[in-house]
Amino acid sequence: DTGVSQNPRHKITKRGQNVTFRCDPISEHNRLYWYRQTLGQGPEFLTYFQNEAQLEKSRLLSDRFSAERPKGSFSTLEIQRTEQGDSAMYLCASSESQGTGFNEQYFGPGTRLTVT
């Protein structure tokens, strides 16, 4: 078990460009989550997958954002036409879905996006 991995770790892009981030969850975890963290704030929920199905999207996720998890394994988060307000740390987490109780989420190291 190597934990949740995210690539790239850092991304600097110019305003208006598209960017794509990748998340590889812990292998036996079928739930995958994306969060965004800005300076001085806690992580904020963006979206959630159960296997390949995207079950919820936050209103923070504008139509410029799209996330996929095509085979229920890794996930990608794409931001089109980036804006300076998109600058943040993008965090991916994964969890099991056993039983009816809550399953702790384990986070990756994040991708830090800077839009210039």
Added chain:
Amino acid sequence: DQQVKQNSPSLSVQEGRISILNCDYTNSMFDYFLWYKKYPAEGPTFLISISSIKDKNEDGRFTVFLNKSAKHLSLHIVPSQPGDSAVYFCAASATYKLTFGKGTLLTVNP
């Protein structure tokens, strides 16, 4: 509308003493609470959790207390060590997504 609040931005304690980090919440639908620790340039690391049906959960040096009537939880670290210095986030869940507080920076002085 911040549903999870950590009112102390920072806390400084001496090595070997107890660290107490506090968290308040407003949403009575929250039924699971977690604490995460975060170092700079890393993702949050899960520390300890508690279900709303319990009032205490202990794991080694870490104990979480939940007071449902006050909508308050706390994390106790005993004894505190310099390696505990980090930002601590309180998080709560009503379904599967987590709602986080803004974090408390803990500094443990040798």
